[in-house]
Amino acid sequence: MKKTTPEIAIAAILFASAALVLRKLIKKPLDTVPHVELEKYLGKWYEIASFPQKFQKGCTYTSAHYSLNSDNTISVKNSCIANGEERIAMGIAKVTDKKTNAKLNVQFQWPFKGKYWILELAPDYSYAMVGHPNRNYLWILSRKPWMEMDVYKKLLMSADRKGFDVSRLRITPQKSTD
Numbered sequence: 001m002k003k004t005t006p007e008i009a010i011a012a013i014l015f016a017s018a019a020l021v022l023r024k025l026i027k028k029p030l031d032t033v034p035h036v037e038l039e040k041y042l043g044k045w046y047e048i049a050s051f052p053q054k055f056q057k058g059c060t061y062t063s064a065h066y067s068l069n070s071d072n073t074i075s076v077k078n079s080c081i082a083n084g085e086e087r088i089a090m091g092i093a094k095v096t097d098k099k100t101n102a103k104l105n106v107q108f109q110w111p112f113k114g115k116y117w118i119l120e121l122a123p124d125y126s127y128a129m130v131g132h133p134n135r136n137y138l139w140i141l142s143r144k145p146w147m148e149m150d151v152y153k154k155l156l157m158s159a160d161r162k163g164f165d166v167s168r169l170r171i172t173p174q175k176s177t178d
Helices: 005-026 149-161
Strands: 043-050 059-068 074-082 085-095 103-107 113-121 127-131 138-142
Touching (some): 138 149
Antiparallel strands (some): 113 127
16 A cells, blocks of 8 residues: 555654653663762852853852751752853752652742752762752762862763763853852
């Protein structure tokens, strides 16, 4: 039976759609660190690199500060300098995996919310890598406004193994001292 051009086009679209769905289904689950001591994780973190996002457009000197609230939620204060002015976003994070404390949901001003999964964490809590299970968000964080290159490369390799497109990472300009 001879196929017409519209039938071939429809078949191609269906095949491509099925391939995309299969790719998403086959993607292995995103592993987090086995456990996070929240008290050690609290405090100030500097963004060393991240995937560009609209809500961070033009940001430099980006940092996050986490503090524990009386109801065991975590207060989130993200700040950066954009166009010469400080920009602040306040939010509340809630642990969604009590076994590990490595999966959180963060709610900023409605409707902005997202998953915050801790994917890598230094034993001394000096650096962390945080991402979203859809792999469209990724941040590399440090307690200092800089990071040793060997640590950064180690985190890049880990992100790549976890299925993140590390070519999207952009270094965040930071002040050399705080």
